[in-house]
Amino acid sequence: MPRVRIRMHKLGRYAYLSHLDMVRVLERAIRRAGLRLAYSQGFNPHPKISFGAPLAVGVTSTCEVADVEFDGSVSPDEIINKLNEQLPEGMKVDKAVLIDRRAKSLMSEIAAARYIIRMTLAGPELGQLEDSIKQLLDRDQLLLEKTRDGDVKVVDVRPYILDMKAMAGETLQIEACLRTGSKGNLRPDDLVTVMRQYGVLPPETIGVRIHRIELLVERDGRLVSAI
Amino acid sequence: MELGASLRQKVLNDILPLVEKPGRYIGGEHNSVSKPWDSVSTRFLFAFPDVYDVGMSYLGLRVLYHLINQREDALCERAFAPWPDMEALMRSNGIPLYSLESFTPARRFDIIGFTLQYELNYTNVLNMLDLSNIPVRSSDRDESHPLIIAGGPVVYNPEPMADFIDAFVIGDGEEVINEILDMMASNDRSRDRLGLLKELAQIEGVYVPRFYDIRYSGLSVSSFSADAGVPDRIVPRRVRDLESVPFPDEVIVPLVDTVHDRAMVELFRGCTRGCRFCQAGIIYRPVRERRPETVRKHVLSQLDSTGYNEVSLMSLSSADYSSIEALIGSLAGDCDSRKVTVSLPSLRVDSFSIGLANRLQGLRKSSITFAPEAGTQRMRDVINKNVTEDDLMEAARAAFAHGWTTIKLYFMIGLPFETDEDVLGIAELAHKVIDQGRQVIRDAGGNPGRAKVHVSVASFVPKPHTPFQWVRQDSREEFERKIGLLRRSIRSRAIKLSWNDPDISLLEAALSRGDRRVGNVIEKAWSMGCRFDGWDELFEPEKWWDAFRSCEIDPEYIGTTDRDVSSTLPWDHISTGVSKSFLLAELRRAERGETTPDCRSDRCTGCGVCPSLEVSTVLSTGGTADA
Numbered sequence: 112m113p114r115v116r117i118r119m120h121k122l123g124r125y126a127y128l129s130h131l132d133m134v135r136v137l138e139r140a141i142r143r144a145g146l147r148l149a150y151s152q153g154f155n156p157h158p159k160i161s162f163g164a165p166l167a168v169g170v171t172s173t174c175e176v177a178d179v180e181f182d183g184s185v186s187p188d189e190i191i192n193k194l195n196e197q198l199p200e201g202m203k204v205d206k207a208v209l210i211d212r213r214a215k216s217l218m219s220e221i222a223a224a225r226y227i228i229r230m231t232l233a234g235p236e237l238g239q240l241e242d243s244i245k246q247l248l249d250r251d252q253l254l255l256e257k258t259r260d261g262d263v264k265v266v267d268v269r270p271y272i273l274d275m276k277a278m279a280g281e282t283l284q285i286e287a288c289l290r291t292g293s294k295g296n297l298r299p300d301d302l303v304t305v306m307r308q309y310g311v312l313p314p315e316t317i318g319v320r321i322h323r324i325e326l327l328v329e330r331d332g333r334l335v336s337a338i
Numbered sequence: 339m340e341l342g343a344s345l346r347q348k349v350l351n352d353i354l355p356l357v358e359k360p361g362r363y364i365g366g367e368h369n370s371v372s373k374p375w376d377s378v379s380t381r382f383l384f385a386f387p388d389v390y391d392v393g394m395s396y397l398g399l400r401v402l403y404h405l406i407n408q409r410e411d412a413l414c415e416r417a418f419a420p421w422p423d424m425e426a427l428m429r430s431n432g433i434p435l436y437s438l439e440s441f442t443p444a445r446r447f448d449i450i451g452f453t454l455q456y457e458l459n460y461t462n463v464l465n466m467l468d469l470s471n472i473p474v475r476s477s478d479r480d481e482s483h484p485l486i487i488a489g490g491p492v493v494y495n496p497e498p499m500a501d502f503i504d505a506f507v508i509g510d511g512e513e514v515i516n517e518i519l520d521m522m523a524s525n526d527r528s529r530d531r532l533g534l535l536k537e538l539a540q541i542e543g544v545y546v547p548r549f550y551d552i553r554y555s556g557l558s559v560s561s562f563s564a565d566a567g568v569p570d571r572i573v574p575r576r577v578r579d580l581e582s583v584p585f586p587d588e589v590i591v592p593l594v595d596t597v598h599d600r601a602m603v604e605l606f607r608g609c610t611r612g613c614r615f616c617q618a619g620i621i622y623r624p625v626r627e628r629r630p631e632t633v634r635k636h637v638l639s640q641l642d643s644t645g646y647n648e649v650s651l652m653s654l655s656s657a658d659y660s661s662i663e664a665l666i667g668s669l670a671g672d673c674d675s676r677k678v679t680v681s682l683p684s685l686r687v688d689s690f691s692i693g694l695a696n697r698l699q700g701l702r703k704s705s706i707t708f709a710p711e712a713g714t715q716r717m718r719d720v721i722n723k724n725v726t727e728d729d730l731m732e733a734a735r736a737a738f739a740h741g742w743t744t745i746k747l748y749f750m751i752g753l754p755f756e757t758d759e760d761v762l763g764i765a766e767l768a769h770k771v772i773d774q775g776r777q778v779i780r781d782a783g784g785n786p787g788r789a790k791v792h793v794s795v796a797s798f799v800p801k802p803h804t805p806f807q808w809v810r811q812d813s814r815e816e817f818e819r820k821i822g823l824l825r826r827s828i829r830s831r832a833i834k835l836s837w838n839d840p841d842i843s844l845l846e847a848a849l850s851r852g853d854r855r856v857g858n859v860i861e862k863a864w865s866m867g868c869r870f871d872g873w874d875e876l877f878e879p880e881k882w883w884d885a886f887r888s889c890e891i892d893p894e895y896i897g898t899t900d901r902d903v904s905s906t907l908p909w910d911h912i913s914t915g916v917s918k919s920f921l922l923a924e925l926r927r928a929e930r931g932e933t934t935p936d937c938r939s940d941r942c943t944g945c946g947v948c949p950s951l952e953v954s955t956v957l958s959t960g961g962t963a964d965a
Contacts, residue, residue: 124350124364125593132361132594139368139591139645142676150677169355197645199366 112149112180115190116217118206118338119175121166125202130165134158136202137177137194144193149180163217163326163337164224164291167300172323174224176337178210178217206338223273223334224291225325226299229284231318240277243311244285248275253305268305271297273334288327288334299323345433346441353431357424361594362390365416365438368591369643371403372439373413380412380522383437383447383484387454387462388870390418394590395598397652398453398490402511404586412519415439415447419462420469422869422876428469435469444470447484448522452503454490457849458842458872460499461864463488467502474861476504476548481531485538487518493545494574494621495802495909498849500547501857504535508543508912509574509621510607512583517541539568543575545912547854554853557896558905572912574621576951580607580628587639591646600648600681601640603633605665609654610937610955613711614722614928615753617801618654620921621914623947625938627958630661634668641678648679656682657691658938661958666697684709687725692736705744705792706737712753713763719931720755722924727767734771738778744790745771751820752798752812752843755929761820765827768793772832792834795824797843800897801850802909803916805924808901811847813894814840841879845871847897848886853908856896858889915953917946 119137121128128136138158141148150156159180166172187207194204214220247253252267271290278284285306289297299321306312312319326337354360375381384403386393393399399416406414415437420428428434435444444450444466452463464474467486473479476486488499489507496506507514518541525534539546549565564570577583585604592599606627609619637649653659666680673680680698685691687708695706710725712718718725734745749764768791775789797817800806812820817840828835849856862885863871870876886893901907903922910918920943927934937943938955948954 124366127354127360127364128593129361135595136593138647142641142645142647143368143643156677168360197368199368201366 112182112212113185114178114180114210114212114214115185115187116176116178116208116210116338117190117194117204119177119198119202119204120173121175121202122171122173123201125199126169126171129168130162133162133175133177134160136198137179140194140197141179143197146185146190146193147182149182161217163221166323167298167321170299170321170323173205174323174326174337176217176326208338217337219293220328221292221326221337222290222294222329223288223327224323225286225288225327226302227284227286227322227324228299228303229280229282229320229322230312231282231320237277237279237283240283240285240311244275244277247306247309247311248272250309253309255301255305255308257301268297268301271295272302286324288325291326341443341446342436342441345436345443348431349433349436349441353424353427353433356427358421359391359594362418363420363424363438364593365441367593368645369588370416370439370590371407371413373407375413375440375442378409378411378413380449380519381442381447382406382412382414382519383417383444383450384414385417385444385450385452385463385466387419387452387459387466388456388872389421390592391594391596393418394592394596396453396455397602397604398511400586400589400602401584402451402515403590404588405512405515405584406519408584409516409519411523415442417444417450417466419459419466419870425465425469425869434471435466445472445484449485449487449518451507452486452488452490454488454492454499456872457492457498457846458877460849460860461868461871463499464502464861464864465869468864474864475501477501479504479531485522485534491618491621492850494617494912494914495850495852496545496547496912497552497854497908498852498856498860500854501861504546504548505538506545506547507575508545508572510577511575512577514541514543514575518544536567542573545572550911552854552908552911554855554908557853557899557901557908559853559908559910562906562911570911573951574912574914576915576953577607577626578953579956580604580626581632585628585632585636587636588643589640591644598650599646600650601637601644601646602650602652603636603640604628605633605651605653605656605659605662606958607653609658610943611655611658611724612722612924612934612936612943614720614805614924615711615750615798615801617804620803620916620945622654623914623916623945624953624955625658626953626956627660629958630665630668633665637669638672641676647677648681649673650681650683652683655684655686657686657688657694659958662694666694670697687733688729689732689736692733692740696736696740703740703742705746706742707746707748708733709748710767711748711750712756712760713749713765713767714760716931717753717756717760717763719933720928721753722928722933724933724936727770730767731770731774734774735778738775738789739782743775743779743788744792745775746792746794747771749793749795750798751795751824751837752817754798754800754806754809758820758823761823762827764793764795765824765833768828768833769830772830787832790832790834792836793828795821795835795837797838797840799843799846799850802907803914803921805921805928807851807907807921808903808925810900811844811897813898814844817843839874839877839879842872842874842877844893844897845879845882848893851908852896855889855891859885859891862888913950915947915951917950920945 273288275287608625776786
């Protein structure tokens with residue numbers, strides 16, 4: 112039963128699909144493509160598809176990574192070709208690689224993710240943004256209030272920002288690499304909150320769009336791409 | 339920029355980040371059809387007056403969408419009612435109702451076709467028209483507006499919506515929709531709307547209310563006149579043989595979760611069991627089955643083209659399909675190897691049905707539902723629900739023995755000729771089922787405490803075109819008293835009782851048995867903010883009662899008054915094919931507690947549908963009941 116890691120993109124309107132929607136879409140595309148999925152044993156067999164690091168609804172991505180187990184032999188090229196015949200424009204598979212069946216699960220391996228945060232309106236000047244990001248990263252701690260199950264908790268999220276820089280583009284944008292997974296997690300929308308809180312972004316900044324470009328795993332102490 | 343493209347960009351960028359469940363509003367599903375706008379002469383918008391998740395579960399949408407898009411000269415796109423959060427943002431941003439395929443404003447279509455499945459969707463129809471910048475009243479529309487048509491089961495009493503809909507389409511839609519599109523293709527509709535409507539009214543099954551002058555006295559019709567050149571009585575459309583009409587395989591696969599997110603193949607249409615409260619049992623007569631090899635072919639190709647892992651074999655009573663065992667047998671191998679589950683909705687109350695369900699569901703057993711509908715044999719005879727207590731006990735025994743531990747039982751209260759004894763009978767029956775379950779589980783060496791029964795009680799709504807159309811509905815106080823009676827008589831903690839809000843049933847009765855004057859109330863309620871009235875969390879009964887008051891119409895009078903059997907009822911000009919004398923005879927038999935057999939297995943009951951609509955029962959085993 113080959114285990115295959117695939118990378119998909121999720122652009123345009125498909126950003127509005129949830130993590131569960133993505134699993135369902137992929138499962139059905141695989142069935143339509145005539146590829147044989149492996150199913151779990153038990154009363155209620157479910158397909159062996161697992162996406163790493165679910166995105167919030169509304170976030171676009173060129174790096175949706177999933178591990179899929181197939182029943183019977185299948186090649187990465189065949190998977191890409193057959194699935195892309197079944198998937199809509201905006202949600203295609205860009206890469207597929209065979210991985211070791213005994214490899215750690217994607218979920219447990221993911222250590223970080225890289226995002227681009229774009230501001231369409233009323234953002235600061237580029238130079239000013241570069242300075243304020245530098246000041247932000249120079250702080251010892253960055254406190255964020257998080258509410259979970261009604262309890263308010265203050266978390267220092269500074270360790271979770273691995274790198275961050277301002278870039279000029281069509282619009283002003285920030286690229287940030289954030290800790291993701293069980294050993295610490297910072298969501299990109301929480302980073303936006305922190306930036307507002309510490310004055311990096313003026314409160315009136317609107318039209319913030321988040322896009323994920325890379326998922327990273329930790330191997331021998333180094334961060335490398337998940338696929 | 340193309341209008342659709344700029345609308346789409348605005349919705350995707352500015353609106354959807356702010357709404358709940360944005361996936362409802364994006365389109366882009368597998369098998370949705372996007373034809374170039376200018377490649378066809380008629381553009382049809384299929385409008386479903388409820389949210390996407392509900393509308394996409396509706397089989398009729400799949401059938402008509404496919405049928406219209408198969409035509410070279412027409413296209414069909416979809417629109418659903420936006421949830422209030424989306425509606426508010428659409429209104430504040432000047433976004434009109436748009437189609438999911440091309441983000442084209444609804445107003446630009448040639449025809450908007452609503453399906454009316456439920457009376458409590460009426461305010462959503464008005465709201466969707468208003469969101470399209472189309473006047474809600476038919477009389478305020480002109481040649482620049484799309485034609486607004488409506489079909490579905492509730493249009494057998496079209497009068498409450500007659501002021502808002504240009505033309506109703508009564509009966510099966512497959513053939514008549516093509517006739518309407520043919521007519522549209524040949525008509526220069528930009529010039530004369532009245533002429534177009536006149537021409538439309540010539541098509542059998544089409545009712546154009548503005549050509550009919552109807553006056554009322556009390557609850558009945560005092561005078562009725564049809565304009566020259568339109569029929570006095572509307573004959574419903576009925577497809578004679580389902581094998582002759584197309585059934586879709588390339589159905590749209592929603593991207594987000596919907597209520598019934600699975601493949602669906604219709605086994606048959608119609609049901610002649612003759613339950614006297616049931617409108618579907620009248621308006622879809624007679625039984626017309628598809629052949630098992632046709633069903634099998636559609637199951638397999640629908641699974642191929644959708645990737646679904648579940649298929650539902652649809653009908654009003656699927657265990658009644660005459661080739662059911664052969665069909666299930668022939669599907670078993672394919673479905674097993676594809677890891678596909680087959681489900682049969684609306685199970686009969688008997689051990690045969692349990693046997694079927696057991697074969698289909700395999701190891702996945704959560705709960706199983708039966709609908710005895712009434713608590714005593716006398717009451718079940720009154721409503722002609724041909725289920726005995728023995729049937730129910732046998733079915734329950736089989737279900738518990740096969741491993742189900744929860745049984746759901748559906749009942750109605752407020753049925754005609756009901757006594758308190760009948761209400762208490764519901765509790766008694768539930769206790770007997772629990773005892774049965776405990777016994778069976780104990781005998782099998784299990785823990786008897788696992789047996790559970792959920793009793794669900796609905797307040798009866800007398801529906802037009804049924805034998806109970808003349809009968810009064812209980813008052814709110816009566817419903818509440820009977821629910822109280824039932825609550826006090828349930829002693830076991832293994833029985834869970836739930837009931838619906840009587841206010842919903844009272845409104846349903848007033849809307850379903852109302853006449854043309856009720857249109858003012860619907861418009862008033864809508865203008866007061868009523869939307870999604872069938873949704874508990876959005877239903878605001880007080881607004882409705884205010885709307886009735888301000889229109890000087892008493893909803894309780896419409897609902898809770900017995901009607902004179904010799905009077906002309908507000909829906910009498912719409913035929914179902916079943917004669918009024920048959921309905922009356924059935925009412926009399928109900929009063930005497932006499933049952934009527936099912937004509938597919940017994941003699942003809944003389945309901946009149948076969949001769950009047952020139953149809954007959956079609957069984958897949960080859961027989962026709964009246965041959």
